[in-house]
Amino acid sequence: MVRVLSGHRPGGDLTMPAGEDTGRRKPPPPRTAPIGWLGSLFARTGVAVRGALGRRDGRAVLLAATGLYLGTYLWALRHLTLSGTGGVDVFIVDDPVRTALIRRSPFLFEPVAVVEAGAIVYLLSPVNVAIGLALGLLVGATLAVSVVSWRGPDACRIGAGAGTTAGLPGLLSGVACCGPQLLVVIGAQASAGLVAALQWMVPLAVASLVGTLLWVGSRVRIDPA
Amino acid sequence: MSYTRRGVLGSLAGGASGAVAGCLGRSRDPPEDGSAVTGTPEPTPGSQTSDEPLVDLGVPCTGPEGVVDLSGGRPATEFERAAATPTAEYADGEIPLRETALHLGHELTKLADHDMSGGVNHDGIPSIDAPRFARGDEIELPGCARVFGVDLDGDVRAYPQRILVRHEIVNDVIGGEPVAVTYCPLTGTAQGFYRGGVEFGVSGQLVNSNLVMWDRHRDVRWSQVAATAFEVGDQRGSDDGGLLGRSLREFRLFWTTWNRWLSRHPDTLVMTEETGLARNYNRDPYGSYGPPVSGHYAPGEPRRPNFPLLTYDEADEKRVVVGARTPDGAVAFDKRALMESSVLTGAIGDTPVVAVADRELAVGYVYANPEGVEVEPDGDEYAVDGRTAPPDGLPLDRLDAFDAMWFAWYGFYPDTDRVGI
Numbered sequence: 001m002v003r004v005l006s007g008h009r010p011g012g013d014l015t016m017p018a019g020e021d022t023g024r025r026k027p028p029p030p031r032t033a034p035i036g037w038l039g040s041l042f043a044r045t046g047v048a049v050r051g052a053l054g055r056r057d058g059r060a061v062l063l064a065a066t067g068l069y070l071g072t073y074l075w076a077l078r079h080l081t082l083s084g085t086g087g088v089d090v091f092i093v094d095d096p097v098r099t100a101l102i103r104r105s106p107f108l109f110e111p112v113a114v115v116e117a118g119a120i121v122y123l124l125s126p127v128n129v130a131i132g133l134a135l136g137l138l139v140g141a142t143l144a145v146s147v148v149s150w151r152g153p154d155a156c157r158i159g160a161g162a163g164t165t166a167g168l169p170g171l172l173s174g175v176a177c178c179g180p181q182l183l184v185v186i187g188a189q190a191s192a193g194l195v196a197a198l199q200w201m202v203p204l205a206v207a208s209l210v211g212t213l214l215w216v217g218s219r220v221r222i223d224p225a
Numbered sequence: 226m227s228y229t230r231r232g233v234l235g236s237l238a239g240g241a242s243g244a245v246a247g248c249l250g251r252s253r254d255p256p257e258d259g260s261a262v263t264g265t266p267e268p269t270p271g272s273q274t275s276d277e278p279l280v281d282l283g284v285p286c287t288g289p290e291g292v293v294d295l296s297g298g299r300p301a302t303e304f305e306r307a308a309a310t311p312t313a314e315y316a317d318g319e320i321p322l323r324e325t326a327l328h329l330g331h332e333l334t335k336l337a338d339h340d341m342s343g344g345v346n347h348d349g350i351p352s353i354d355a356p357r358f359a360r361g362d363e364i365e366l367p368g369c370a371r372v373f374g375v376d377l378d379g380d381v382r383a384y385p386q387r388i389l390v391r392h393e394i395v396n397d398v399i400g401g402e403p404v405a406v407t408y409c410p411l412t413g414t415a416q417g418f419y420r421g422g423v424e425f426g427v428s429g430q431l432v433n434s435n436l437v438m439w440d441r442h443r444d445v446r447w448s449q450v451a452a453t454a455f456e457v458g459d460q461r462g463s464d465d466g467g468l469l470g471r472s473l474r475e476f477r478l479f480w481t482t483w484n485r486w487l488s489r490h491p492d493t494l495v496m497t498e499e500t501g502l503a504r505n506y507n508r509d510p511y512g513s514y515g516p517p518v519s520g521h522y523a524p525g526e527p528r529r530p531n532f533p534l535l536t537y538d539e540a541d542e543k544r545v546v547v548g549a550r551t552p553d554g555a556v557a558f559d560k561r562a563l564m565e566s567s568v569l570t571g572a573i574g575d576t577p578v579v580a581v582a583d584r585e586l587a588v589g590y591v592y593a594n595p596e597g598v599e600v601e602p603d604g605d606e607y608a609v610d611g612r613t614a615p616p617d618g619l620p621l622d623r624l625d626a627f628d629a630m631w632f633a634w635y636g637f638y639p640d641t642d643r644v645g646i
Contacts, residue, residue: 083508085293093503104349105429111503121505195342 045214049141052148061147062140069136070129077132079111079123089116100126107131107202131202138209145216280518281371281413281545281628282587283564286482287516288368295364295385295506298357298497301398307358307494308380312401315422318442318466320473325552327452327472330638331535336432336448336455339535345429347439351502352394352426358382358494361487366495368484371514373408373415374493374586375399375478382494383486384408384478389415390511391504393436395496396424406478409436409449410511411521411530412633413545416449417476433636434532447473450629450637475625481586489586530632536639542632546646547580547589549573549626555638556591560628562645563589567602570594571644578624580644581607583616588628592621 052058074080091114093099102110111123279285301309315321329336361383366372371386377400384395389408397404405418405425412435418425428439428446436449445468446456452475454468479486486493498506512520524543546557553574563569564587569580579594584605594600598621601608606615614620631646 078505078508078510081505081508083505085507091503093501099503103346104351105345108345108349110351114503114505121507123503123505195344198344 041214045216048145048216049213052141052144055148058144058148061144062137065140065143066133066136069139070132073132073135074122074128077108077125077128079125079128081121082119084116084119084121086118087116088118089114106199135202135205135209138206138213142209142213142216145213149216279561279564280522280524280543281480281514281560282482283545283560283562283582283589284584284587286369288482288484290369291367292365293367293370293387293507295359295366295388295495295498297363298359298499301356301358301382301494304358304360304494306380306492307382307399308378308401309398310401311398311403313403313421315403317422319422320440320468321419321421322468323472323474325472326470328550328552328554328638329451329453330555330640333453333455333470335535336451336453337446339533340430340432340437340446340456341532343429343431343532345427347428348426349429350391350393350427352396352424353388353392353496353500353502354396354424355501356395356397356496357499359497361491361493361495364495364497366483368482369514369516370483372481372483372486372495373406373478374481374486374490375406375417375476376490377402377404377476381490381492382496383483383490384496385483386514387506387509388496388498388500390509391506392500392502393427394425394438396420404476405438407436407438407449410509411435411532412450413522413630414450414627414633415478415480416452416627417478418452419474419476431532433534433633434530435633435637443468445469448637450633477625478627479586479588480628481588485586534632534636536636537632538635538639541646542630544631544646545628546631546634547591547626548629548634548638548641549578549591549624550638550641551576551593551624555634555641557629557631557634557638557641557643557646558589558591559645560589568600568607569644571642573624573642579619579621580626581616581619589626590616590619591624591626592619593624594621 053062071080093112096112099110099112104110107128109125109127111125113124115122115124301307366385372383373386373389374383375381380400382397382399384406386408389395389406390410393408393410395406397406399406403420403422405420406415407418407425408415411431412433414435423440423442425438425447426441428437430437430446432448432455433450438447438449439445440447440454443466444458445454445466446458447454452473454471457466457469498504509520512518512522514522518524522543524541530542545560547560547563548555548557550556551573553576554572556571556573556578558569558571558580563580563582564584567582567584571578571580573593577594577597578591579600580589580591581600581602582589598610599608600619603613606613607619609619609621612620617623634641
């Protein structure tokens with residue numbers, strides 16, 4: 001039995017259902033109508049996330065994972081690079097609001113500023129920061145629940161790596177941003193299918209991250225307080 | 226357009242200032258001899274004994290890296306010697322075209338069939354539509370930095386490769402003519418086109434790994450290397466404007482280095498990084514022309530180009546050729562061979578052609594030579610039929626020519642005459 005102390009929130013502890021003490025088991029099959037089961041799944045996941053974030057270690061994992069993911073995502077977009085000249089330079093476009101909404105490829109939006117400081121060059125694209133933050137929060141929430149579960153009295157082996165793996169397409173979306181540059185870097189032969197697939201990486205990342213989070217949530221049983 | 230760039234381009238620590246390697250896209254210590262504007266001249270061809278690959282120039286370039294400062298700038302209209310206001314009248318949407326279309330190595334429909342997405346939308350790679358310039362003595366660039374130079378009726382300008390690699394097209398007015406300065410990093414092709422009453426943008430599509438431009442007036446797709454319209458939007462066969470198969474009029478863009486261009490044209494203007502867009506011009510996403518040469522630009526890369534080619538030739542695909550095509554055919558000269566021998570001969574169809582090297586700029590010119598007159602090097606000039614002429618002024622009919630990676634040229638012109646390849 002894994003107990004995730006819900007800390008500041010009423011609503012009970014999070015525990016693994018009996019006999020569900022290993023991540024190798026499948027989630028429990030729906031016992032009600034699909035919609036009801038799905039609603040229950042979301043509710044349980046919500047409780048699991050709130051419970052995990054009610055603890056200090058859960059919050060720490062969320063913040064660290066989100067920050068790390070966001071940074072990696074911006075690096076994959078090449079919005080964050082170590083190509084600075086050693087000086088300090090700031091450039092802001094004329095019309096940042098209009099510019100921020102210009103879409104260059106399916107999930108790549110126009111930067112509104114260049115910030116150069118030392119070796120770091122950062123292109124600020126507000127919409128891409130929002131996309132990276134949203135993906136990072138999904139990764140962070142999944143990892144928070146997983147890690148908190150791992151730290152319970154009995155390891156339930158939810159699989160802390162699941163969230164990270166699910167976030168991989170989001171990172172790949174970054175390298176799909178700039179036309180052929182990724183293919184040049186990795187030496188892949190382009191095809192219409194591959195180019196199209198790269199453009200679906202962000203939706204794929206969202207779907208896989210939400211799926212992973214729900215899977216983690218489905219492994220948690222809420223014991224009445 | 227106003228700009229809000231606040232730069233502290235000076236040093237942060239003891240003079241170790243922002244010495245970006247303009248050729249490398251990486252920060253390096255500045256050379257002790259300081260600014261590279263008047264940096265160490267490149268060695269003359271043949272004087273180089275290092276292993277430096279002779280890539281795009283056909284001659285070595287081992288000048289020092291140096292500080293890059295392409296900040297500031299103003300519209301070309303503010304420079305007295307620039308003819309930056311159109312003097313020719315063009316109707317909206319009107320494009321100056323060649324009377325006779327250029328030769329194509331493939332059926333037009335085949336180009337359309339092989340038109341594929343490079344992964345970005347129309348204008349996903351944004352063109353520069355309001356370029357700003359500085360005088361050559363107001364900027365700093367390493368001697369080896371690649372620039373694309375143009376001289377139209379005495380209006381002389383240079384477009385740094387480090388900027389064009391992020392935009393690929395500049396819609397400008399040079400010598401009173403609306404023009405498009407274009408560059409495709411994947412195929413190593415820099416070409417100039419007269420654009421009349423339209424603006425060109427980057428379509429996001431590629432044919433033979435090469436830039437496909439779109440005319441923003443009616444979404445006609447133009448292949449850069451072929452300089453020919455092959456598709457209207459996504460509507461195969463649609464040709465409301467009667468442009469399919471027609472070819473653009475071209476002017477020469479010189480692929481050379483900053484040192485060489487400045488030596489030839491001390492009064493040149495230079496496009497600056499004040500493009501109005503937030504971009505990182507310190508880093509070339511495809512590689513570096515160096516020195517050292519790396520990434521996609523490196524010769525001897527064992528892998529094939531990333532995007533499908535209509536026709537492919539195994540022979541040293543990244544070698545640079547000087548190519549020319551007319552309505553009758555195409556010819557390609559190995560650039561290194563041309564720089565070493567100064568004169569090479571070939572043919573387009575049944576017409577003999579001659580290529581000569583301009584060793585100062587490290588560029589080649591191609592002339593139709595139907596009479597087969599003798600052309601001999603004479604110092605930096607050429608003796609033609611008893612007269613001496615500079616490489617760009619032989620008393621022959623000069624053809625539109627430009628540098629290209631061999632794989633790209635052969636992809637478009639498998640029937641090309643090949644000289645030294």
